[in-house]
Amino acid sequence: MEQIKLKGVAASGLAKAIELLPKETLSSIDAINRLNHSYAIYIAPYNLRATQRKFVKRRFHIAIMLLISMFVQAQDFKNISNPDEAIQQASILAAKSNNSQLLNSQNFTDENLFAVRFIPVGMSPSEYNKLDSEKQNKYLTVVYKTFDNTFSFNYITGTYDVVFDVWKNYVSNTATKDNNDKQYIDKEKRIVYLLSEDNDERWKITRQLL
Incomplete structure (x- = not known):
């Protein structure tokens, strides 16, 4: 197979790219880590808060029904007017x-x-x-x-x-x-x-x- 030899600008550009590859790879990894960190700080808590809100809302509804039930039980046989x-x-x-x-x-x-x-x-x-x-x-x-x-x-x-x-x-x-x-x-x-x-x-x- 014929080998391709790069000269001049092409060769220096490739060499520069190879030299920067580890650094850019580390930068990419760092970016991913920052993204994960952002998810942990913002998105995950948001999802957790959304789940918690649903749970609290459900518990609130249950509490309201229990209060209504207690109210009815306390009031069910009281005299009424119409x-x-x-x-x-x-x-x-x-x-x-x-x-x-x-x-x-x-x-x-x-x-x-x-x-x-x-x-x-x-x-x-x-x-x-x-x-x-x-x-x-x-x-x-x-x-x-x-x-x-x-x-x-x-x-x-x-x-x-x-x-x-x-x-x-x-x-x-x-x-x-x-x-x-x-x-x-x-x-x-x-x-x-x-x-x-x-x-x-x-x-x-x-x-x-x-």
């Missing part, structure tokens, strides 16, 4: 059952009672109306006593699973389905709550003053 609030309160109780949807509300003036009824998700009002009263009564119903535009929680009825969820979440949070904890006394508020079997398919939580 039918809309009664329906809202009853809906919060029913929300513990993922299979419940609002059907209607009804005012029984002669008995001073206001009832809020729920049916299983997927059931239409017409399907509900075709059922006999015994089957209708097994679905979740929240009943209030009414007096001088005040609505006071009286009792709730429904299947055992649904009623027990309300009992555990809003009355006795230490209750289990295996124990016989069917009574809870709030001495401070002088109120007693009773969990009892109404019939074969329906259970009931009753609120009474001591």
Whole structure:
């Protein structure tokens, strides 16, 4: 193979390039190190902060939901002043059952009672109306006593699973389905709550003053 010989400017330029190669290589390595350093200082912390922000945001949402839950648990059976609030309160109780949807509300003036009824998700009002009263009564119903535009929680009825969820979440949070904890006394508020079997398919939580 014929050898190419460089002379003059070309030869000196190549020699200069070879001489500068180690220095430029070190400069390139240094640049990469500075880039990594910049990433460590700026980009990585930014990504970390973004992850931390997402985590904090998620924890904040959880905390808010817990606070709301605590607030509801503390306020759930307090007297309220209008039918809309009664329906809202009853809906919060029913929300513990993922299979419940609002059907209607009804005012029984002669008995001073206001009832809020729920049916299983997927059931239409017409399907509900075709059922006999015994089957209708097994679905979740929240009943209030009414007096001088005040609505006071009286009792709730429904299947055992649904009623027990309300009992555990809003009355006795230490209750289990295996124990016989069917009574809870709030001495401070002088109120007693009773969990009892109404019939074969329906259970009931009753609120009474001591």
